[in-house]
Amino acid sequence: MLDQIHLLAAVTVLGVLEQAYFFLQVIYARRMFGISPPKTSGPPEFERIFRAQVNCSEYFPIFLALLWQAGLFFHQGLAAALGLLYLYARYCYFMGYRASSSERLAPIYFSTGVLWILVAVSALGILHFFLSHYMGLNILQLLPA
Numbered sequence: 195m196l197d198q199i200h201l202l203a204a205v206t207v208l209g210v211l212e213q214a215y216f217f218l219q220v221i222y223a224r225r226m227f228g229i230s231p232p233k234t235s236g237p238p239e240f241e242r243i244f245r246a247q248v249n250c251s252e253y254f255p256i257f258l259a260l261l262w263q264a265g266l267f268f269h270q271g272l273a274a275a276l277g278l279l280y281l282y283a284r285y286c287y288f289m290g291y292r293a294s295s296s297e298r299l300a301p302i303y304f305s306t307g308v309l310w311i312l313v314a315v316s317a318l319g320i321l322h323f324f325l326s327h328y329m330g331l332n333i334l335q336l337l338p339a
Contacts, residue, residue, distance in 0.1 A: 198266075198270060199265065199266070199270065201265070201270050201271060201273075201274035202261060202262055202265040202266075202270055202274060202277070204274070204326070205263075205273075205274050205278060205281070206262060208278070208281055209254065209257065209258065209261075209277070209281055211286060212250075212254065212281055212284065213250065213251065213254055214286055215312075216246070216247040216250050216251070217247060217263075218245045219243055219288070219292070220243055220244055223239070223240050223243040224240070226240075227239070227240045229295070231282035242291050242292055242294075242295060243291075243292050245246060245291065246287065246288045246291035246292060246298070247288070249291075249302075250284050250287070251306075253284075253309075256309065256313035257277070257280055257309065257312075260309060260312035260313060260316055261273055261274075261276075261277045261280075261312065262283060263316035264268060264276065264312045264315045264316045264321065265321065266319075267316060267319025267320050267322070268315040268316065268318060268319030268322055269315070269319075272315065273312065273315070276308055276311055276312055276315075277312075279308050280305055280308040280309065280312075283301050283304045283305035283308060284301070284305055286300075286301035286304075287305060288304065289300050290317075290320075321333075322334070
């Protein structure tokens with residue numbers, strides 16, 4: 195069983211570490227700009243770092259759910275590779291947003307594309323499971339070789 199999920203688990207841990215890095219960046223920015231919690235506004239530099247972290251946190255549960263569904267129902271290796279691409283895109287998004295709000299756009303579009311691919315492979319994998327498990331129809335056998 196563990197050999198079927200070890201790549202997903204590794205990407206999950208990397209994602210958690212990335213989120214921790216983003217949280218730490220907000221803490222450092224609060225210290226640098228003298229903004230104590232619960233304040234969320236300040237100089238544009240602080241607000242960009244804060245928004246980048248919040249945006250990444252908002253998408254993280256969606257990413258995790260899709261990563262695991264794609265890995266369990268479709269293919270672990272493909273899901274893990276897409277997961278690494280997503281994490282890299284989110285890192286680029288964070289760093290771009292930190293520098294300038296316009297530099298966040300290309301990475302956010304790319305990471306959204308990766309999420310849509312994860313949605314597609316998750317849906318295909320779950321559809322295949324339902325068709326084969328409940329209807330006895332293996333769509334992989336219907337495909338020409």
